[in-house]
Amino acid sequence: MKAVFEKISNPQASTVTAFSYKEDHFSAPWHYHPECELTCILESEGIRYIGNHISEYQPMDLVLLGENLPHRWKNSDDSTSKASALVIQWSHDIVPEVVDLQGIQMMMANAKKGIFFGKVVAQEILPLMQKMLKPEGNKYIQLLKLLQRLSLVSNYQHLSGDDFSPDLSWETGHRLDIIQHYIEAHYTEKITLSDVAELVSLTESSFSRFFSRVMKKPFFSFINEYRVNRASKLLIETNASVAEIGFSCGYESLPYFYKQFKKIKGYSPLVFRKVYHRESDERGKMYDRFVHQEDS
CATH class of the missing domain: 1.10.10.60 (Homeodomain-like)
Incomplete structure (x- = not known):
């Protein structure tokens, strides 16, 4: 697919942007941007493209993307649910090179190929992402705490192949x-x-x-x-x-x-x-808990 360059607009000129997306469907084409991105799908299901990787996505889909990695979420044509997600984007160079943050730096190096986290991690990370939507608080500090927690996860899945390097011509x-x-x-x-x-x-x-x-x-x-x-x-x-x-x-x-x-x-x-039907009830309970937190 044609990878479209996307310029991230941030009126506050912050290095960190957090927002909630809710539309009839995911409208972004296959695109890339120099910012890193963490996306958690709340509603909708379909196919996601991350570099040269294809897989289906469902609610509680948590993906971390490095800079300039082409990606796209495409709703199923027969999907009846809205497209809803929490998204955090930040400049790729804002994590300082200090010993205490080496775990984050290693994780972000891997994220250049895309990283998928399981539903248990998504359940834990969602409240931290939700907190970043609020106007109060330092988003930079909140992001470092969130990334530090993610860097402790050892069983995440790499998406694009190790030899994949995007050709953006x-x-x-x-x-x-x-x-x-x-x-x-x-x-x-x-x-x-x-x-x-x-x-x-x-x-x-x-x-x-x-x-x-x-x-x-x-x-x-x-x-x-x-x-x-x-x-x-x-x-x-x-x-x-x-x-x-x-x-x-x-x-x-x-x-x-x-x-x-x-x-x-x-x-x-x-x-x-x-296997899917055995786990589907658990995913539904996770989403219900998040909606309750968002409404309260």
Whole structure:
């Protein structure tokens, strides 16, 4: 996708900005900015793109982004909930290089690829993020306390691959924009290399080299990640059989769908469905507690 430069506007000229986002959907395109960002999704679900990483998101999705990392949250087309999130953004160079803050500096170095924190961490961090929305208090000090707490977490997930380095040139962004929109529109169908290569005026071999160089993964690996994440949503939200879901997401072979799903998610489709439903009640309780705190 075309990564759009986003200039963060802060009328108070502060190095830290905190705000609450609530609209019908997330409207920002795939974009980047020199500021670091911590985003916690409160409502809505869909697909998030962080560098060369694709995965589904749901409420209590907490992600830390380093500077100039392209990203985008895209609501599911059939989502009925509002898009709601808490967002904190800050200049990447505001953390002083002192021994006591080395943990934060190491974490922010990792955040250049994107970091996902689990729901237990999100539950603990939400009140700290909520506090930063209030006009009183020193946001810089509050941010350092928040980052210090996050730096103590040892089991977070890296998102983009270690070898990923964003190519922010216009030509690359324009090509990726065309490719991404084509996949979103045609993932239920058979997608051929020749069709996509023609869209961006490249030969098949040139296109394969281009995509692997920029995204650090083969084109069909990217398609499989997208399809598996769409299948995950259907496993969560419907009672359709695994076979129906696999075929509806563009897979022509059920064994191949099982293989790709387990490779990407770590579970078979059936186990994934069971694990999600076992944890969904807990996520709902977390969000209810946050809403109660916000209203009080």
